[in-house]
Amino acid sequence: MEFEFSENSVKILNTVNFDLSQTFGCGQCFRWNKFENKFFGAAFGEFVSLTQNGTTVIIENTNEEKFNLIWKDYFDLESNYKFMAEHLSDINPILDKAIRECSGIRILKQDPWEALCSFIISQNNNIPRIKKIVNSLCVKFGGNLADGIFTFPKPEILAACEEEDLASVRAGFRARYIIDAARKVSEGTLDFLELKNMPPEEASGVLMQIIGVGPKIAECVRLYGLHDFRAFPIDVWMKKIMEKLFPGVSSDIFGDFRGLAQQYLYHYIRLHPDVIA
DNA sequence: GTCCAGGATCGGA
């Protein structure tokens, strides 16, 4: 991939394994929206819009400095997905089939606090409504970046809330989970930098000390927030996939990139639910 | 009215 910089945009040329629709639509994030062939969203206090034409991706409202600081990392542009995808394809023919269709997925390096909060909201919920609640949370407690685009609320802000303050967000029983997470993060009981240096099981264990965070959400935070590809979140869909397509098989067969394998399989089956019907 | 959604928790067997 090559980068071309101008005053208010960055052009990425000759992309490999990078598809915006797949990356934003594979269920890893909830705050990117498509409008007239353009994706809008924000991360780390900056907002951009993106368009894709074949192997060319244009990021608008950024520059060389911000791109190198935020977006190159956020989109994980320096990891070799071609290598990882080929490696995974060799492991299993079913996974290979999923990868042939979903190889444009990149695992975003999201803000771990945002990932934690988002996936707390995701529990026993559907994706359109998850997006609605996350958006409401940003509108009410985040900062205004641009027309209709907000930053994700700081943990300190939500830590100071009581459940009734979150009522208008319509998070339901998850409100107290969000507040507990916010308090543990803002007080330093939970430090994401420390989690990165822990063994996987230990990191999950710390995350699960938050009320309302169990194994699945912990794995999501490690995969999407800490970029730990060994994490393998199992939701109702992945459970069905493993039972139907990989009976008696452990996720260990997918090796150290099993988190990425999970994403290929999850997105593939959401596109073709009949495969496990 | 019933069922379900990228789950977790609690009580009882």
Next chain:
DNA sequence: TCCGATCATGGA
């Protein structure tokens, strides 16, 4: 250790 009911909400 395992199982089932329950949790708040809104759309199908």
